Amino acid sequence: MTNQTMSLAEIITSRRTIHDFIKGQVPDKSVIKEALEMSCWAPNHHLTEPWHFYLLEKETINGICELNKDVLTESKGSDVAEKKTKRWMGIPGWLVVTCEKSNDELLYQENYAACCCVIQNLMLALWAKGIGTKWSTGPITREDRFYDLIWVNPDLENVVGLIWYGYPADIPQTLRKPLQQVLTELP
Numbered sequence: 001m002t003n004q005t006m007s008l009a010e011i012i013t014s015r016r017t018i019h020d021f022i023k024g025q026v027p028d029k030s031v032i033k034e035a036l037e038m039s040c041w042a043p044n045h046h047l048t049e050p051w052h053f054y055l056l057e058k059e060t061i062n063g064i065c066e067l068n069k070d071v072l073t074e075s076k077g078s079d080v081a082e083k084k085t086k087r088w089m090g091i092p093g094w095l096v097v098t099c100e101k102s103n104d105e106l107l108y109q110e111n112y113a114a115c116c117c118v119i120q121n122l123m124l125a126l127w128a129k130g131i132g133t134k135w136s137t138g139p140i141t142r143e144d145r146f147y148d149l150i151w152v153n154p155d156l157e158n159v160v161g162l163i164w165y166g167y168p169a170d171i172p173q174t175l176r177k178p179l180q181q182v183l184t185e186l187p
């Protein structure tokens, strides 16, 4: 089955979180931008369109990898830090999705939900083109220095996810509970 022939059901059910990408194969930026444009058709209450995308290039990626190395060296030692940094440097594509903050708790909850929808749209749009993604919310994405590196004011925006993307070197398998375990039919 080629990507061109995948139905919506096949795209949704075959998409997996990709942990290993083919090194050196960076998807075309125009493809990413097209998928981002499509992903913005996500539902969003009051049409707040609360998302913002940060498409990262070498300088910022290197900064994040260095930051992660520093944090890991302190918490887990230099061997672990070196290994992880090498792995991170090999990830082809980096994108951050943020959500507009609000003091109104309900509004923020709904905005966050809309950002999650936008990310799922994005992951599916990319998967349909053979591009895999990993939505990461690791501790680094909550560091003040991470916000500095992406030039985001943490008082105004919240990082919803660091999205790694690229062509999959391996597609893992995951399972879902049978529907009857998560479905209650009411009279």
Ligand SMILES: Cc1cc2nc3c(=O)[nH]c(=O)nc-3n(C[C@H](O)[C@H](O)[C@H](O)COP(=O)(O)O)c2cc1C
Binding pocket: 015, 016, 017, 018, 135, 136, 137, 138, 174
């Ligand atoms: C909000 C959110 C945060 C996630 N953060 C991480 C993460 O930090 N690290 C990771 O390996 N996967 C992360 N994932 C991916 C999930 O682990 C993954 O979706 C789950 O294992 C199911 O696998 P699948 O996406 O292949 O179906 C995250 C997913 C979501 C929705």
